[in-house]
Amino acid sequence: MQIVIDENIPEAQVFAQFGRVIKRAGRAISAADVRAADALIVRSITQVNPQLLQGSAVKFVGTCTIGTDHLDLDYLSSQKIAWANAPGCNAQAVVEYVLAVLQVLAQRTGAKLAERVFGIVGAGQVGQRLATVLRQLGYQVMLCDPPRQQLETSSAQDYVDLATILARCDVISVHTPLESSGSWPTYHMFSSQQLAALQQGAWLINAARGATIDNRSLLTCLQQRTDLSVVLDVWEPEPVFNPELAALCQLATPHIAGYSLDGKIRGTQMVFNAFCQHFDVSPSATIEYPEPLLQTVQLNPTASAENLLSLLTTVLYDPRTDDAAMRMLFRLSPEQRGAGFDLLRKNYPIRRELATLKIAGEGYTAQQQLVFQALQLSR
Numbered sequence: 241m242q243i244v245i246d247e248n249i250p251e252a253q254v255f256a257q258f259g260r261v262i263k264r265a266g267r268a269i270s271a272a273d274v275r276a277a278d279a280l281i282v283r284s285i286t287q288v289n290p291q292l293l294q295g296s297a298v299k300f301v302g303t304c305t306i307g308t309d310h311l312d313l314d315y316l317s318s319q320k321i322a323w324a325n326a327p328g329c330n331a332q333a334v335v336e337y338v339l340a341v342l343q344v345l346a347q348r349t350g351a352k353l354a355e356r357v358f359g360i361v362g363a364g365q366v367g368q369r370l371a372t373v374l375r376q377l378g379y380q381v382m383l384c385d386p387p388r389q390q391l392e393t394s395s396a397q398d399y400v401d402l403a404t405i406l407a408r409c410d411v412i413s414v415h416t417p418l419e420s421s422g423s424w425p426t427y428h429m430f431s432s433q434q435l436a437a438l439q440q441g442a443w444l445i446n447a448a449r450g451a452t453i454d455n456r457s458l459l460t461c462l463q464q465r466t467d468l469s470v471v472l473d474v475w476e477p478e479p480v481f482n483p484e485l486a487a488l489c490q491l492a493t494p495h496i497a498g499y500s501l502d503g504k505i506r507g508t509q510m511v512f513n514a515f516c517q518h519f520d521v522s523p524s525a526t527i528e529y530p531e532p533l534l535q536t537v538q539l540n541p542t543a544s545a546e547n548l549l550s551l552l553t554t555v556l557y558d559p560r561t562d563d564a565a566m567r568m569l570f571r572l573s574p575e576q577r578g579a580g581f582d583l584l585r586k587n588y589p590i591r592r593e594l595a596t597l598k599i600a601g602e603g604y605t606a607q608q609q610l611v612f613q614a615l616q617l618s619r
């Protein structure tokens with residue numbers, strides 16, 4: 241069996257027990273590369289469409305990501321090519337990214353998170369987890385998810401529409417898929433009209449897909465409104481993002497919100513499982529998660545819950561590091577900027593999720609224990 245696989249997929253060697261693994265740069269995978277392949281394993285940067293697959297032997301496509309907007313699913317189904325993605329694989333990493341971003345914005349603006357109203361647009365794998373943590377921390381959260389709202393007619397969950405989120409929330413975090421058609425398209429769901437409706441001093445975070453926000457309108461809006469704080473992890477387009485827009489963001493990061501090592505390995509594992517099921521093979525070797533470098537922390541039992549939260553969400557991951565690296569790309573030519581964006585992602589440092597961290601010591605208050613619980617830290 242021949243398996244073509246994106247070179248940036250960790251633990252890809254697990255596939256080698258079933259055939260010849262050919263590694264390629266994700267953006268460069270070509271029709272010639274996959275012509276004789278039985279399986280193609282990608283991440284979000286490979287467009288999987290008729291141009292790539294026509295005339296190939298590919299019978300299985302796996303994407304080690306949550307998003308599937310780079311797969312032409314109608315084409316795959318018309319050709320009876322099986323496919324799998326990795327729902328939820330890196331959702332926790334995105335939640336931790338948003339929590340760390342909130343700490344930075346709170347520090348910079350002097351705002352108290354407990355006094356803000358949070359609006360989550362898209363309450364799926366990421367959005368639901370984020371809502372749960374924020375509510376466990378005692379914050380007020382509103383959810384907007386019309387497709388889910390329609391399915392859950394008898395649910396206890398209250399949903400609101402986007403207009404209400406814009407009118408009532410001080411912090412808006414976007415977690416929808418990118419859909420250009422259908423009943424609830426998300427392409428440019430934040431356009432000039434929605435951006436103009438943002439509350440004075442609002443924070444807008446996008447770690448979903450770039451084009452859910454009309455980036456041109458956002459640039460115009462930020463040129464006029466200095467009261468807004470915008471954090472973008474995803475861009476329209478990628479990898480050649482607009483540096484003018486990025487410079488006006490409080491934090492600008494190169495599509496790495498989900499880039500915990502744990503999330504990436506989980507993605508490989510989920511697609512590997514689907515691959516084994518599809519080809520009806522049983523693995524003899526499995527994937528191991530490496531031991532984290534930092535395993536235990538002892539915290540100050542007298543620190544306020546807010547300080548603890550700030551410490552914990554930035555001790556393992558500080559988005560200012562990614563922001564600083566991205567800012568070094570702003571003055572480069574478009575070509576170099578795009579290459580730099582991809583390079584930052586390819587050489588991303590090891591980042592572990594909070595659940596890998598153990599809290600040592602005694603005497604923590606009930607409020608502090610609540611923070612540990614919300615962040616899923618073990619004692």
Ligand SMILES: NC(=O)c1ccc[n+]([C@@H]2O[C@H](COP(=O)([O-])OP(=O)(O)OC[C@H]3O[C@@H](n4cnc5c(N)ncnc54)[C@H](O)[C@@H]3O)[C@@H](O)[C@H]2O)c1
Pocket residue numbers: 306307308327328330331334361362363364365366367384385386387388415416417418419424425426429447448449473474495496497498499
């Ligand atoms: N930046 C990153 O590194 C990163 C990492 C992981 C996921 N993502 C992206 O984040 C997004 C969310 O991921 P997920 O796993 O939570 O997806 P999901 O499919 O589990 O959840 C998406 C939710 O959005 C809702 N939705 C769809 N259309 C909507 C609309 N018009 N308005 C409001 N809600 C709508 C869906 O009903 C669903 O509940 C995806 O686009 C994914 O590709 C980005």
Ligand SMILES: O=C(O)[C@H](O)[C@H](O)COP(=O)(O)O
Pocket residue numbers: 283284285304305306307308330495497498499
């Ligand atoms: O959809 C996803 O899972 C994320 O956007 C993912 O983190 C993207 O990373 P990439 O596949 O581009 O490496």
